[in-house]
């Protein structure tokens with residue numbers, strides 16, 4: 521019998537993961553922020569569209585508001601935003617996932633993994649970095665808007681069989697999964713990708729692919745990229761040319777996707793700007809570097825709220 525999964529967070533990524541896990545036959549519970557969303561999922565199922573024009577796939581899921589869920593000791597995929605990981609949330613997560621459980625954080629940005637490890641002693645933390653594109657189009661409805669991949673890493677701190685269990689589960693659900701041997705580097709790499717794509721798409725209100733569509737937008741992306749790479753290089757990130765190509769590849773692979781930051785702006789939610797470009801500006805200041813593009817991106821996105 522396959523181990524059960526729980527997805528914490530009913531946003532686009534959470535619903536995408538739950539829909540694909542259920543389609544692969546995995547037992548999966550969704551913990552939502554509101555009881556209203558849990559009721560909708562229980563009553564009307566989860567509806568996933570895999571690609572433009574593809575038929576909608578219906579899966580039954582059991583859903584419960586996360587502050588009413590009983591403790592759970594399987595694999596917990598944590599898809600809430602980095603901004604949600606406050607003290608009260610971490611205390612509640614520790615009640616929900618007893619020692620021995622496995623937590624898989626999918627957040628953008630950096631800094632959250634350390635906070636999770638500290639708040640959850642005795643649990644295996646397997647970090648997931650994803651470039652999958654997903655768009656929630658209703659409380660129980662999601663579209664897979666771009667195929668990316670999922671990199672998993674644990675800095676050698678999780679039990680090997682737990683890392684394998686998470687890898688197996690996500691592969692079974694149809695994702696391209698890679699094991700990261702350099703988690704720290706890969707987290708900075710993902711931070712760089714988000715620091716370029718997310719604020720530009722949010723400020724200009726464009727899908728990811730539209731960044732590549734005009735020389736002016738490309739020039740904007742390149743300026744943000746150069747500055748951000750410079751800051752992260754001071755913290756050990758390498759591979760400038762490959763990283764610029766990687767950003768273009770993500771824009772192409774998720775061309776029709778609205779970035780998570782644009783989706784947050786559209787829905788009137790707090791964005792992750794402080795954990796992405798705000799974080800880069802703080803990292804720059806700590807090394808006596810200037811990061812005017814990142815400071816400006818942070819200020820502009822905050823002004824959109």
Ligand code: KPL
Pocket residue numbers: 628650651652653713714717718728770774777778779780781
């Ligand atoms: O991570 C993403 C996000 O939107 O937060 C990308 C990879 C840019 C996909 O949109």
